[in-house]
Amino acid sequence: MPPHRHAPGRSARPGGLRRVAHRLLTLVAAAAVGAGMLAAPAYAEPSVEEIEAAIDKKWEQLEPTIEQYNKVRAQLKVNNKKSADLQKKIQPLALESELAMDRVGDLASRYYISGPSHDIGALLVSAKPDTLTEQLTLLDRLAAHERRQIQGVTTLRDKYEGEKQKLDTLITTQKKQQTELATKKKQIDVEIKKLEASLPKTTVKTENCPTINGVVSEKARIAIRTACAQVGDPYVWGATGPNSFDCSGLTQYAYKAAGIHLTHFTGAQWNEGKAIPRSEARPGDLVFFKSDLSHVGLYLGNDKMVHAPRAGKPVNVSSINTMPVAGFRRPG
Template identity: 80%
Template sequence: MPVASMPPHRHVPGWSPARPGGARRFGRRLLTLVAAVVVGAGALTAPAYAEPSVDEIEAQIDKKWEQLEPTIEQYNKVRAQLKVNKQKSAELEKKIEPLALETELAMNRVGDLAARYYISGPSQDLGALLVSTKPGTLAEQLTMLDRLASEERRQLEGVLAVRAKYDGQKLKLDTLIVGQEKQTKELAAKKTQINTEIKQLQSSMPKTVVPAGGGCPTIQGVVSSAARTAIRTACAQVGDPYVWGATGPNSFDCSGLTQYAYKAAGISLTHFTGAQWNEGRAIPRSEARPGDLVFFFSDLHHVGLYLGNDKMVHAPRAGKPVNVSSINTMPVAGFRRPG
């Protein structure tokens, strides 16, 4: 019976049955090869990390901006109030100055009166009143004045009462101003914190470029001359950068742009969205026309100048210059007509 022939021998690199330990070395190499193949296959099948798109980054910035813009408008509110109160304080100062002089003259008249009685010797209380340019409380003063002639008493009593009134008002204003200055610093610090986060997002996206003066549609329908001037002024700022707290002429925030536009039309608006809401007449959306102010969000923290056909010109946020866009990208709170 013929003997079956053996298959030809195939040489496997690294292994020789005649070499001591050959099988072990071959096994180790085989395991290494299998592991490399498995790792390589895993690398090929693992999902690659996707960089966020520009739209995704824009959405993140918009979300951050919803937190930041109310703070900016609150800052604008406090700053506007601070300006008004400082002006009131200065006006009170002017009113108090003549009162202080009148008080001093009245005290001199009382001194002349006392000089006539000097030989008999004034009492200690009367002497204290005469030598003091800063009398104590009004009650103490009136007690001392009981010793004086009735006419002089009436004159001095009236002056001191009016002076006390204005001193009290000025003290309230000074206290208010100190509190507002503190609040302004706190708001600025909060704004800086949020703005830092926004800048980190902005650093990874290209700069938005808008052609200067472009994008505003032709205004149709009956529009007042003031509204036309405001629209023309606002549209001329298209492409200017957003800068918080800015009111022009080369950069703006949202309420700064509307204030600037209507100032050109001879209408004064406060640099604060909440105040501008109250400085105009309420208009239903169905009756809104170009030149009206359109406000957004329940806290009114954003405003634009309406152009008609659901379009507006506004200063949107940091990183986006003044531009024309749809009013439907944000929740509309209402319309107001200045003037």
Template identity: 80%
Template sequence: MPVATMPPHRRVPELSVRPGGLRRVFHRLLVLVAAVAVGAGALAAPAYAEPSVDEIEAAIDKQWEQLEPTIEQYNKVRAQRKVNIKKAADLQKKITPLALQSELAMNRVADLVSRYYITGPSQEIGALLVNGKPTELGEQMLMLDRLAAQERSEVADVLAVRKKYDDQKKKLDDLIEAQAKQEADLAAKKKQIDAEIKRLQASLPKTTVKVTNCPTINGVVSEAARVAIRTACAQVGDPYVWGATGPNSFDCSGLTQYAYKAAGVSLTHFTGAQWNEGRAIPRSEARPGDLVFFFSDLHHVGLYLGNGMMVHAPRAGKPVNVSSISHMPVAGFRRPS
């Protein structure tokens, strides 16, 4: 029986790996495995839904709560600046006649000085001494005393007028200096607010904002309130623009100022001032036409319509609208008069 012979052993060719080559191959395998694992994980990760319009609006409302106090502070400074400008104009009206009065007084003193310079008090005294009559000398000396007193009085008048003028001028100069600083502060705040509003508006949803009109109003407290409500409701749909007081755009205190101005009631374009310009009303006694304020720092205001509703200028991106007062913390009610 022939003996089976084993096939000749085949030698497996060796891999020719240069120093460090094996390490590079192994590293590439690790990278490939990791990539596959990451890809599988990504496929397994849950998908998150895009935020709804309501969620975006709520987020912007929250940001606006932080921004609106700065806007109302701007309104406050601007209102104060208007008052200061009026004060400066009033002071200037007082200073103009003071300057004329001072000039006339100085002219009278100049006349006295010229008279003494020409005649000379020493010549008058010499003439009196040569005369030698005591009674006449006494009378003449008394006349000279009176002239001296008159001169002192003239000088005193000039000094008093000049001091009054200088005091008034100093007040005016201080006022102008304060106004210059306020102007600089306003410019910086305006730049900051504009940038923040642009950022907020860029995130606003590209949808049409639903506008709710004013309902039928009953129980209006006064004719002025009736006019204010009618005026404010006529602005529903107008855009919000911070610092605006109408007639085509408004911020919150600008709308309430505009509405009551139509009724002959003057309000300052600043929520804090409007709070002090009305009579406090308990919530249980609030009537249509009252102003309703929000937040502890009073940075938002609306015109109350009754039944828990108001008309107000909400914020950038939302026009003048009617909404519930329950969406924000109510600080209190005030009744303009």
């Protein structure tokens, strides 16, 4: 019996099908994986550094508002004092004017309205005509002198009252500005708190002040020592110590300990010191940042400063090169 033969080409069919099926499965799997990647991309959670950068960007909007608030509040404090001082000056002037008016009225009633008094009667009997004329002329001069006194006093009083009225109008305007700024600050504060809530609960590391050399004066040394003692204290906007600070509040507090008064506002502090080139900056100088002077720190030398950075970051020592430097000023 002849041997059984397969039809040509049929012997390779099962193996060929398996290979084709394998290739198809591989292509389908690859396509599925690709489609899955396109349909559901993976997003990484923002890092702490990215959140910090977002807060810093938001802070760039907030800090000028805080310093503007500090400016209005400082001006309001000065103007309230001026108004109170003017009121103190007006009160005695008003009294002096009233007394002078009384004296003129008394003279008028005694010598011109009620007729000759006992004193004038005595003069008519005992005095010579020329003496009586001199006495009456003297009385007339006294009355004129009193009238001039009244005019001088009332003119000065009116001047002070006019100044006080202007100040009171300005104070009203500034109080309105203060309220508007506080509202704006609250709006931005809400955004800052949202970002801060995203941060993991970690302890912020603070760098202590280094050894300071080349301090410009003993007062600067006291200011540095005072500011460095606050490292780790929290940032609180509008605070001037002793346990919390904003940036201009810290520099004000430090120099107050040295007997030098600085206004709680960066713009004012810029004008309350002597301009110093960066090449001549010494420890104890104030270093200001950004074109709007919205941040200030106390320079320590070697491009370091102690400052109150922002909400969420306590008083700390850091490089002055993290922000654009506007210039240096030397208080006192």
